[in-house]
Amino acid sequence: MPKRKRSRERAARPPAAAKAATTPQIEPSAERPYAGEIQHVDDVRTARNLAAYVTDPARPVPLAVVTTDIRTGATIADADALLEASDGAADVVILHTGDASRAFEDQMPEGAHVFGGAGRVYPTGTDWHETPHKSRLRLSKGPREAEALTTLLRKDLAYQIKGAAIRRRNLEREERARELAARPNGPEPALAMAKASYCICSVREAERLATRLMHPERDFPVLVISIPTGQLAPSIDVDQLEDDLAGLCEIVLLPTDASSWRLTEMLPDGAGVYGGAARVYPPGTDWMQALHRAPLRFSYGPSDQAAATEVLFADAMRVARLRSSTNGRRHASGHVSGLFGNSRAIVELADGSYCSVWSDLIHTRTPVGSLLAPGQHVEGILDEASGRLDISEMLISPTLSYRPGDVVLALVRDVRSSRVTLSLLPDTEIAVPRELVTSNPRDSLTSLFSVDEIVAARLGIDEDGKMALRLDDVDDDEVPVPAPALTRGGPPWLTLAGDEDDEGSEEETGSAVDWDTLVSWEKAEEPEPAPAVPLPGPPTPETVSPGMQAQLDDLSQRLRDADRQNVAVRERAGKLRQRIDELEAETRTLRTELRSTKRQLSAKRVAGWLGDDVPTAEMFRFAVFRT
Numbered sequence: 001m002p003k004r005k006r007s008r009e010r011a012a013r014p015p016a017a018a019k020a021a022t023t024p025q026i027e028p029s030a031e032r033p034y035a036g037e038i039q040h041v042d043d044v045r046t047a048r049n050l051a052a053y054v055t056d057p058a059r060p061v062p063l064a065v066v067t068t069d070i071r072t073g074a075t076i077a078d079a080d081a082l083l084e085a086s087d088g089a090a091d092v093v094i095l096h097t098g099d100a101s102r103a104f105e106d107q108m109p110e111g112a113h114v115f116g117g118a119g120r121v122y123p124t125g126t127d128w129h130e131t132p133h134k135s136r137l138r139l140s141k142g143p144r145e146a147e148a149l150t151t152l153l154r155k156d157l158a159y160q161i162k163g164a165a166i167r168r169r170n171l172e173r174e175e176r177a178r179e180l181a182a183r184p185n186g187p188e189p190a191l192a193m194a195k196a197s198y199c200i201c202s203v204r205e206a207e208r209l210a211t212r213l214m215h216p217e218r219d220f221p222v223l224v225i226s227i228p229t230g231q232l233a234p235s236i237d238v239d240q241l242e243d244d245l246a247g248l249c250e251i252v253l254l255p256t257d258a259s260s261w262r263l264t265e266m267l268p269d270g271a272g273v274y275g276g277a278a279r280v281y282p283p284g285t286d287w288m289q290a291l292h293r294a295p296l297r298f299s300y301g302p303s304d305q306a307a308a309t310e311v312l313f314a315d316a317m318r319v320a321r322l323r324s325s326t327n328g329r330r331h332a333s334g335h336v337s338g339l340f341g342n343s344r345a346i347v348e349l350a351d352g353s354y355c356s357v358w359s360d361l362i363h364t365r366t367p368v369g370s371l372l373a374p375g376q377h378v379e380g381i382l383d384e385a386s387g388r389l390d391i392s393e394m395l396i397s398p399t400l401s402y403r404p405g406d407v408v409l410a411l412v413r414d415v416r417s418s419r420v421t422l423s424l425l426p427d428t429e430i431a432v433p434r435e436l437v438t439s440n441p442r443d444s445l446t447s448l449f450s451v452d453e454i455v456a457a458r459l460g461i462d463e464d465g466k467m468a469l470r471l472d473d474v475d476d477d478e479v480p481v482p483a484p485a486l487t488r489g490g491p492p493w494l495t496l497a498g499d500e501d502d503e504g505s506e507e508e509t510g511s512a513v514d515w516d517t518l519v520s521w522e523k524a525e526e527p528e529p530a531p532a533v534p535l536p537g538p539p540t541p542e543t544v545s546p547g548m549q550a551q552l553d554d555l556s557q558r559l560r561d562a563d564r565q566n567v568a569v570r571e572r573a574g575k576l577r578q579r580i581d582e583l584e585a586e587t588r589t590l591r592t593e594l595r596s597t598k599r600q601l602s603a604k605r606v607a608g609w610l611g612d613d614v615p616t617a618e619m620f621r622f623a624v625f626r627t
Helices: 006-011 015-021 044-054 079-086 101-105 143-181 201-213 238-244 258-267 304-321 502-512 514-521 547-611 615-623
Strands: 038-043 061-065 091-095 119-122 223-229 251-254 278-281 327-340 344-349 353-360 377-383 388-390 409-413 421-425 430-433 456-461 468-469
Touching: 044 091, 044 353, 061 143, 079 091, 079 143, 091 101, 101 238, 119 143, 201 223, 201 258, 223 304, 238 251, 238 344, 251 258, 251 377, 278 304, 304 377, 327 353, 388 468, 430 468
Parallel strands: 038 091, 061 091, 223 251, 353 388
Antiparallel strands: 061 119, 223 278, 327 344, 327 377, 344 353, 377 388, 409 421, 409 456, 421 430, 456 468
């Protein structure tokens, strides 16, 4: 093994200015001793402390170590750019090549050191101790490759920051799982729903989960999300599901290992979940005899995350109900102030407070505009913890008072090349064959209709006495019979676009809700703080060191910046979602106009070809046989 050129390493001492900027020794027991400004490690003692901190299993954030070049005494990678890219989620240290780098190497696991101008990002945890390739050594031949080296280290830093966040969430969920598993076992196991998601950490916990899932008295749904093999987190947005399903559904994370195989063994055939899939288990045990009530959902990667998350949310809402506990629940009434999107309504209660109504909890597959209208009186059970109002008691069983020949409104549920499926009521579907939709064989049904579009159809009775619909003989000037309401005092659940008085609608919705006021309501104004009463014990600001106070101020500013960014992102997402809804509505309108235009052109062709003096029998023959 060639000898090291110690003389050249000793010559690579930092200049006087850099030497003066080095920090004093920092105790490795501090939570983040290298946070804040970049610190230089240029002697044996601080190098050993650095190695102890890097290998500490409790280190909270990734650490980027950049070394100086043995010839120039300066770093090749841009340490300031790395610190800026970390945005407070990681720390950056400059290790001087020489005695300090050799002392650092002596304290590190084999193959995990760094020196001579190279750089390395050390992840949190201890997995990289045995497999140093998880913390890749980035080398450089000289200053000419500085930009490329900085780019590689920046990518490594971003990857490790994301991994650290995932590990923190997993540790929190594992702790919640241990708390749940510590509940005493008895003849009737505790069935209280967990307040937050948790992770299965052992075969024993998987067995307890299987027992909970198959308990006949379980009255809440459980969403089990499996983590693909070799990954730290599922390909599903668990954080969004936690926010949307809080108090409605229990969420469990399950790694694909012996625990998932044990869960599959204990559940009925075909009811397991593993490998990145997910499943919502409805309350009770009826799903054990009918697995279609608990469908298995898949997510194959980041591209499927949004769609899979939305499907799982729909599955959970389909079987979720507000908790049966009476704690924090009371009867309340008020008026609908406005509608938000397709699933939320804002209600102003009689005491002046606000709450929300979720249509998903009341009537699945039905938008909130089909259930409620601005100004409508509503009443139900208010869950004060979540601010949700359950108005299930207002639902009515609608009846159809239609007669054969009536023009009625129907909702498009499905569009195929051979048929269109329509609904007169949310839970009924009628398939209309192509020959009763259009007479033109070149028409494409998928271009004429959109799912969730409202159309006018003519009602009939088939030879079996069942209702039938047709779309090819409805004139534009025919007025459809109003659709029934689904709630007491509610609007017709179906209305054609343009039926409402546009001006009145704009005035009503425009004056119903001031969304700026609503947002400020959600983030309620804080009351004026009471005069501070000094208490013995906690340190006063005078006892806080200037360095610690500076770090606290910096962290407080970062937190405020993160809150503002979070609000901006949510507002942007809301605007994009609203724009998508507008484009979908515009598409449905254009398809309706296309069908109307086709009917008008067909009528003109008939009149132009047959003329005005055509006998009635001939016109009937053409209308029936198209000859």
